[in-house]
Amino acid sequence: MHRIIDRLQQYWLLARFDKPIGIFILLWPTLWALWIASAGKPDLLVLGVFCAGVVLMRAAGCVINDYADKDFDPHVARTQQRPIAAGRVKPKEALLVFAVLCLTAFALVLLLNWYTIALSFIGAFLAASYPFMKRYTHLPQAYLGMAFGFAVPMAFAAQTNQIPLPGWLLYLAVLLWALVYDTMYAMVDIEDDLKIGVKSTAILFGKRVREITAILQLIILGLLISIGDMLNLAWPYYIGLTVAAGLAIYQQKLIFHYQKPDCFKAFLNNNWFGLAVYLGLVVAYWFETA
Structure with a gap:
């Protein structure tokens, strides 16, 4: 039982649930989009799906980021104690956590219209590929914006079936x-x-x-x-x-x-x-x- 609790705690830290600032920064533009798309009256199902989706995909993004940076983080003072860098979570474990988070988010998207479901594949690709961009371009921050801002067109699609x-x-x-x-x-x-x-x-x-x-x-x-x-x-x-x-x-x-x-x-x-x-x-x- 103690081992299970320890693993869950490490996964919690891996997904950065202990640092919710990233959730809020991703949540605000999603809410901007939902309020504009609905003229201030978002559908409650859509609102719930997107709020939960932001939490899950932000966590998934943190996990895949740490997996991608597993060879870099031990050499950066700010990231040396992250679970993978410190050896408390194995890379294969991280990939499993990432998959569970993404599949859970996708299950929620299935409650929405087909346009939003189709767009979710693009959003998932952007989120999964972002952490690797810092190896190839000096603009990974712009790619981050493409990835985590993709909730905006998805919100319009979910609320109005158009963008x-x-x-x-x-x-x-x-x-x-x-x-x-x-x-x-x-x-x-x-x-x-x-x-x-x-x-x-x-x-x-x-x-x-x-x-x-x-x-x-x-x-x-x-x-x-x-x-x-x-x-x-x-x-x-x-x-x-x-x-x-x-x-x-x-x-x-x-x-x-x-x-x-x-x-x-x-x-x-x-x-x-x-x-x-x-x-x-x-x-x-x-x-x-x-």
């Missing part, structure tokens, strides 16, 4: 947002990554990382404003975007001196960015129907 232009614009905004916050995250490991040969946008952008991420944040906000204009969203949405813009400025202040703890704080602060946009949407749609 209109605002859905694709939102997907682009989420892709760029992931690129920004994961670049801030990669700034923490930049020295170790250079030593072991791992590629990232933090390395690619170099001394221009602040300027480039700031420009990307402006583009993201511009896309979100455009979506609001296209959908004639009420003024509370723009209050949410204003708060999000203030948080983006704060993040730029945090990464200004390239200090690792502050760069990590900037990454974590994106949780509040996502929440601000979501609350703006919720209140905007409530305001329109009140």
Whole structure:
């Protein structure tokens, strides 16, 4: 019994359930999409499936990431104690956990329409292949955005059986947002990554990382404003975007001196960015129907 509890605990840590920040950062854009696609009234089944799916696929992403990085993590200070790197979970075990998580998520998707089911195969491929991109391109953060932002078009498909232009614009905004916050995250490991040969946008952008991420944040906000204009969203949405813009400025202040703890704080602060946009949407749609 003790061994079973220990294995489950290690799998829990492997899937990063002890660090829910990643769940929230992936959940917010999913909720953005569901609220926009449903005009503020998401179907409860769809909402439940997507919330559970985010939790499961984020966990699956962490597991496959650690499997892909099993030869790198022991050489990076921040990741040396991860279950696979520390030898507490075997790589084959990790693959089994990954398969169980993905199959459970797919079982939930089967409750939705065929369009969403078809899209789920693309989303699964992107999520499974993302961790290997850092070997071949300096843009793995953009690929991460493609993978974990794919819940956006899937949400539109599930809710409306189509993906209109605002859905694709939102997907682009989420892709760029992931690129920004994961670049801030990669700034923490930049020295170790250079030593072991791992590629990232933090390395690619170099001394221009602040300027480039700031420009990307402006583009993201511009896309979100455009979506609001296209959908004639009420003024509370723009209050949410204003708060999000203030948080983006704060993040730029945090990464200004390239200090690792502050760069990590900037990454974590994106949780509040996502929440601000979501609350703006919720209140905007409530305001329109009140």
